Amino acid sequence: MAVDAGALEAGSPLRRARLHVSGFLWRRRWVKALALLMPPLAVFLIVYIGALAALVVSAFWTANSFTATIEHTWTLANYRLIFSTSQPYLHIAAVTLGIAAAVTLTDAVLAFPLAFFMARLAGPRTRVALFVMVLLPLWASYLVRVYAWQTMLAHDGSINWWLNKLGLPDQGLLYTNWAVWIVLSYVWLPFMVLPVYAALERIPDSYLEASADLGARGFKTLRSVILPLALPGLVAGSIFTFALTLGDYITPLLVGGTDSQFIGNVVYDFVGQADIPFAAAFATIPMLVMGVYLLIARRLGAFEAL
Amino acid sequence: MTTLAPSTPEAEQVAGVPAVRLSGIRRVYGDVVAVAGIDLDIGAGEFFTLLGPSGSGKTTTLRVIAGFERPDAGRVELQGVDVTRVAPAQRAVNTVFQDYALFPHMTVAQNVEYGLRVKGLSRRDRRARAEAMLEKVRLPGLGDRKPVQLSGGQRQRVALARAIVNGPPVLLLDEPLGALDLKLRQEMQIFLKALQRDLGITFVYVTHDQEEALTMSDRLAVFNEGRIEQVGSSAEVYERPLTEFVAGFVGVSNVLERDGRSITIRPEKILMSDESAGAGEPGTVQEVVYLGMVTRYMVDLDAGGRLVVVRQNLETSSQEALSEHGKRVRLSWRPEHTYEIKEGM
Numbered sequence: 001m002a003v004d005a006g007a008l009e010a011g012s013p014l015r016r017a018r019l020h021v022s023g024f025l026w027r028r029r030w031v032k033a034l035a036l037l038m039p040p041l042a043v044f045l046i047v048y049i050g051a052l053a054a055l056v057v058s059a060f061w062t063a064n065s066f067t068a069t070i071e072h073t074w075t076l077a078n079y080r081l082i083f084s085t086s087q088p089y090l091h092i093a094a095v096t097l098g099i100a101a102a103v104t105l106t107d108a109v110l111a112f113p114l115a116f117f118m119a120r121l122a123g124p125r126t127r128v129a130l131f132v133m134v135l136l137p138l139w140a141s142y143l144v145r146v147y148a149w150q151t152m153l154a155h156d157g158s159i160n161w162w163l164n165k166l167g168l169p170d171q172g173l174l175y176t177n178w179a180v181w182i183v184l185s186y187v188w189l190p191f192m193v194l195p196v197y198a199a200l201e202r203i204p205d206s207y208l209e210a211s212a213d214l215g216a217r218g219f220k221t222l223r224s225v226i227l228p229l230a231l232p233g234l235v236a237g238s239i240f241t242f243a244l245t246l247g248d249y250i251t252p253l254l255v256g257g258t259d260s261q262f263i264g265n266v267v268y269d270f271v272g273q274a275d276i277p278f279a280a281a282f283a284t285i286p287m288l289v290m291g292v293y294l295l296i297a298r299r300l301g302a303f304e305a306l
Numbered sequence: 307m308t309t310l311a312p313s314t315p316e317a318e319q320v321a322g323v324p325a326v327r328l329s330g331i332r333r334v335y336g337d338v339v340a341v342a343g344i345d346l347d348i349g350a351g352e353f354f355t356l357l358g359p360s361g362s363g364k365t366t367t368l369r370v371i372a373g374f375e376r377p378d379a380g381r382v383e384l385q386g387v388d389v390t391r392v393a394p395a396q397r398a399v400n401t402v403f404q405d406y407a408l409f410p411h412m413t414v415a416q417n418v419e420y421g422l423r424v425k426g427l428s429r430r431d432r433r434a435r436a437e438a439m440l441e442k443v444r445l446p447g448l449g450d451r452k453p454v455q456l457s458g459g460q461r462q463r464v465a466l467a468r469a470i471v472n473g474p475p476v477l478l479l480d481e482p483l484g485a486l487d488l489k490l491r492q493e494m495q496i497f498l499k500a501l502q503r504d505l506g507i508t509f510v511y512v513t514h515d516q517e518e519a520l521t522m523s524d525r526l527a528v529f530n531e532g533r534i535e536q537v538g539s540s541a542e543v544y545e546r547p548l549t550e551f552v553a554g555f556v557g558v559s560n561v562l563e564r565d566g567r568s569i570t571i572r573p574e575k576i577l578m579s580d581e582s583a584g585a586g587e588p589g590t591v592q593e594v595v596y597l598g599m600v601t602r603y604m605v606d607l608d609a610g611g612r613l614v615v616v617r618q619n620l621e622t623s624s625q626e627a628l629s630e631h632g633k634r635v636r637l638s639w640r641p642e643h644t645y646e647i648k649e650g651m
Contacts, residue, residue, distance in 0.1 A: 206407035209374050212394040213401045214421035228411045
């Protein structure tokens with residue numbers, strides 16, 4: 001179809017209109033981009049940012065425990081309660097953060113050798129088999145996996161059975177922080193393995209050969225070349241494991257003990273008691289922590305590894 | 307084509323213990339024989355080139371010397387010591403990689419210092435030696451940059467500095483100029499040759515570029531299908547190719563069958579005259595390519611065979627040269643400029 005210089009003046013009105021529209025879109029790319037992004041952007045703004053704003057605002061209100069209504073007066077009372085040493089909330093936040101850090105560290109230590117083997121040593125078939133094994137748990141329900149661990153960790157569960165076989169005494173693991181740590185480390189491990197794998201896979205063989213060529217043995221190469229180059233992947237993975245642990249409340253509920261309350265459990269309880277403002281205020285704590293965490297992660301180059 | 311003089315006269319004779327000795331090296335990948343039994347002595351202080359097309363086994367041979375590949379059979383000796391079972395980290399060689407393999411998370415100075423750091427040199431010694439080396443490769447003051455901030459040619463020289471700062475008796479170079487443009491490549495060829503003469507160490511250089519090989523090498527080995535076809539000085543390999551493959555790969559394949567023998571003549575050694583000249587083999591000009599400095603003719607001989615003839619454009623203009631298409635000519639050459647080559651290679 002030939003469109004000459006006079007095309008915009010000639011032809012049927014419909015054809016002219018179409019030429020004008022396509023010409024307009026061609027000249028102003030941003031209109032096209034806006035049209036594409038409008039629906040997801042609208043949903044994002046209303047549902048996500050809107051909900052977050054409501055959360056932050058309501059954190060500065062209070063609930064009247066007698067009337068179960070929300071009093072819309074600005075106050076820091078919720079935060080005073082959270083940071084009061086006579087209250088359990090600081091301790092709960094510390095337990096949550098502590099277990100999140102422990103889970104992240106455990107997953108990093110477990111994922112690195114596995115990802116290294118998958119990325120650099122395994123043949124194509126072994127690699128696929130390992131990928132399936134890493135990803136398989138993600139295709140099963142989270143609840144099912146936590147309940148499976150509940151039976152394994154129980155007093156007459158398989159872990160104690162194995163310990164007895166090895167001649168070791170029973171361990172009362174279920175309903176302790178140990179159980180929460182073990183189960184969360186297991187549940188979030190794939191989220192660490194995948195970014196670390198991606199980072200390791202991108203290191204060219206010649207870097208490792210160059211390091212060896214310059215006299216470095218395996219451990220030196222690991223420390224000076226492989227780990228620094230895999231660090232963005234480790235940090236990217238830690239964002240997942242840390243954030244997911246920080247926000248969890250089901251695992252502490254199912255396998256944790258009396259001292260295994262997470263921030264999420266408290267938030268859940270207060271929502272149940274219709275004290276939305278306190279729940280909102282406590283929920284902003286992990287949000288702030290994650291904000292700081294993400295800033296550090298960005299400085300370590302984690303977002304280039306995604 | 308320029309051939310720079312050998313760096314040391316004694317390099318020619320491979321005096322004393324060779325810097326590198328390969329005996330019966332064989333490397334197989336599945337069904338593919340990459341290196342099919344290679345014996346090679348490289349003398350101390352030589353600029354030695356492994357020349358061949360891709361897949362001819364030259365890079366694999368270099369990687370066997372470095373220790374990145376383990377040979378399926380054969381021995382690798384460095385300075386007379388068997389290192390076949392020694393890890394790359396403990397071999398007294400350093401390598402300049404084709405992709406440079408500079409560590410991206412380290413600065414230029416940290417890259418150059420890496421080998422010295424591994425050896426446990428003090429920080430101050432490392433600094434001083436790295437700086438001196440960066441000066442030597444003409445990159446002074448760039449130590450604080452990251453590799454991504456450098457051009458290809460600069461990265462190449464950092465890779466060079468990182469390898470030679472360790473003072474290896476043998477430097478291995480795997481197509482180090484492959485990624486550079488022509489002008490930079492020619493500059494670097496002269497620079498590398500001068501550097502090698504200056505350091506007095508052995509360079510083992512892999513390239514598929516025959517001109518580069520002839521320009522730089524004291525001696526070279528021509529590889530084909532995992533074997534070495536010929537080892538010799540640039541002049542020997544160019545003027546007296548032993549096989550048809552060498553004749554074709556190093557220069558232009560000018561092979562004639564005469565009296566049951568295969569002979570080869572270099573295109574610039576052939577005199578082309580008018581048919582009336584009376585002497586020489588008669589033939590017809592099939593193709594003329596005007597190349598500026600020279601003109602290349604393809605001549606089909608009446609007695610069979612085709613020869614490429616190169617003539618300097620001393621007095622001929624391009625029109626005159628191109629008008630010789632289809633002309634009847636006679637080709638003559640001196641018998642001492644022909645060489646018999648091996649059959650059935």
